[in-house]
Amino acid sequence: MSIPSLDHSESAIVTRLRTAGCVFAEDEAQMIMSAAGNAAELEEMVERRVVGLPLEHVVGYAEFRGLRIEVDAEVFVPRRRTEALVHEAAQLTPARGAVVVDLCCGSGALGVALAAALEEVELHAADVDPAAVRCARRNVTAAGGEIYEGDLFAPLPSGLKGRVDVLLSNVPYVPTVEIELLPAEARDHEARVALDGGVDGLEVMRRVVAEAADWLAPGGVLLFETSERQADEAVAAVTGAGLHARVATDDELDATVIIASRSDAPAP
Known part of the structure; x- marks a missing residue:
């Protein structure tokens, strides 16, 4: 039969x-x-x-700022709210020849989207997760950039120090105890290293801001995302590291972005 x-x-x-x-x-x-x-x-x-697999993992890509970003299984899926971070970065970036670094890059979506919004960039991206680096390599290389594997700034070429116009760092900011409260799509199918921000959710961010001034060019900016309830503490951490800081919000996307600059440059 x-x-x-x-x-x-x-x-x-x-x-x-x-x-x-x-x-x-x-x-x-x-x-x-x-x-x-x-x-x-x-x-x-x-x-x-x-x-229950995320749709992006099923079809192999995510839509982000009108671009199709390849996303492999277990790699962090770029969120629509993070488009606000790229929008803010584009307003602050020279239209031609900017040096852009995407830390904690995941799929590489942020750096690739910013590069697409500008005429010319020198794009670099890095992530500590080998799976993310393998995925990002396809996206970032196609955009003319370079990708590195390692912890935060460690794998970046030393020649970038003091030259970075825009430092994008979509650090994980979920407190460890709240990981289990996330939707199953994220909790069960995305790398924990891309979600877990430590005890208060800001541990990775503090490590980034502690070194950011060494890498930023005069007038360069650092942008990262956080939650609304973490914004005040995040700003305090930025100013404590000797950087200027301000908060940008997008109610439509429910996004909170911290924008920081070196203390020897005008506030962003």
Whole structure:
């Protein structure tokens, strides 16, 4: 007796996704169907989404500021709110020839998006997670940049010291005890090193600001994301490290961005 083939019509896939709790089932079905190369791959992708994998890991990319950023399994998925950080950086960056460094780069989305917004940049990116570096290499290299593996500033070429116009550092800022409260898509499928900011969520950020002045060019800026409730403490850490600081917010994206500059340069 033959076994009936699975129904891979769009309506059937939408129903499966909606039953699994996918709020935007119609949009997700279209993305999955477009990404699948054949029926077997389509079924595998639908099943992976149904059991809870992030959509971006299923289709292999994330949309970020109008760009398609490749995202591998277990790599941090760039959030839409982080587009506010890139927007702020673009307003502060020379249109041509800027030196941009993307620390804790994950997929490389921030540096790639900023490079796309400007005419010319010298782009460098780094991450401590080998899986993230492998993923970012494809995105960053395609944008003409260089990628390094290591802890924060350690793997960067020493020749960048004092030359960085824009330092993007999307540091992890979730307090350790709150990791288990995150949605399962993040908690179970993204690298913990990309989420865990230590006891108060600001431990990695403090390490970045402690060294940032050595790497920034005169007039250069450091930008990182945090939560609204952490903003005051983050600003205190920045000023404690001898940098100027201000807070930019985007209510539509629910984003809070800290912008810092060297104390010998005008406040950003």
